[in-house]
Amino acid sequence: MTDNAETGPAIGRELTFLSSWFCPFAQRTWLVLLEKGVQFKLFEVSLKDPKTGLWRQYEQKPEWFLRLSPLGKVPALAYEEDTTLQTVYESCICNEFLEDYAPPPEAPALLPPHPATRARCRIIIDRFNVKFVPVFYRILLRQDKASQDECAATLTEELLWLESMMDPQGPYFAGEAFSLVDCALLPHFLRMYILKHYRGFELPARCRRLNEWYAQATQRPAVQKTLTAPENQEYEAALLKHYSKYADSTANSTSAKDFK
Template sequence: MSKLTLISHTLCPFVQRAAISLAEKSIEFERKDIDLGNKPDWFLKISPLGKVPLLIVSEDGKDDVVIFESNVILEYLEDTTEPKLHPTDALERARHRSWNEFGSALLGEMWGYYNQKDQDKFNQIGQELAAKLSMVEAELAKNKSGDFFAGETFSTVDAVYAPLFRYFDLIESETDISIIADLENVGKWRKALRERSSVQAVVASNFSQLLKQFMVKFNGVMGQKLAA
């Protein structure tokens, strides 16, 4: 069995997706959080993009292998470990991968949203985020039962979106912004993810407070609302 080390950061949503998958599969791993504001030399040497997460796979008698990019880490875990979170049907699996890519794009937009200093651009990104999540709402409506992306079973898509929804949870609880609150299926999905033990397990108990401090520091439209 390989030894797995997840190079992480306390707040990183991309790290969380890998950690959630590992928790769902009950796989032991070592987590090493680093300071992204002061990246250690050993990290810069092994991270081609200078980003977390990295999954270091150590096997007896072999050189360590560094896997980077969170969706690739999820795929590696799907290829090598049980239970599978991906569907068995190839087309369904491809659909899940497509929505995982969409989830990465949404995280990019979320970053631009809470960084934004210009009120008009902030409003525009908010509308774009809401429009994209309406597409997710329509996708969820295809399920006959169950509140996860695939209905009853937890999948990698759940691991990918759970960290995104933490931003919305914080924003809705601390400001007057509720750009996706009227999306019914997304609302049920968010609740199911919030209650999932693997999702809860991958962040510190003061995560919301830390995330709030992080977003306030940017002193953008969102930061000012959160600080008020």
């Protein structure tokens, strides 16, 4: 069996990573795979109907994809273990799985050793998912200025909270070592220029440490490797075009529906 866009990837002992180039949640897991040096096969999933250009709704998604990712979303990981198909989905669960799948010393640790510090990392990720991510999409989807201003105030509040939770020494969230926190946060920070373009919102200058963190973290080779767009397209321009449907509230993706 070979990889096929219609029938899906051939699953073997090597990890198969189901992704879509524009998805920040898939980018989280891609970062973890690269930072840990895990061998994997990347399979790009097209979530749009090529005829209409609209997002496929759940019932329209290929059967093979729903078998590997029952929620119908990327990222997902799949591999065969003793003839049994193993699947993992949802970005933060995929990332925690990879920390167990490729533990130290075989691979770099992406969680600190101290239990309380590990818990702190998970608290930051959880609040970011619950408080920041929905409003990131909402400020684009909302069309009235009052709602956009309210979203901007919430985003600023959450950015200030994130800055307060950073390790005192840094340069990364958990200290000297790059961690799952950095992997979880960076993809949406990489898309902040989209908020600036469409809504005039940007990372406040007063968040000095966050700005320094972003400048350093984005230079990592793993981060740079994930900044890929479809052939013959520049990454930032392609993403800007992709998010235009969020900005005019015509997007019909899962994220648009979940966070509207």
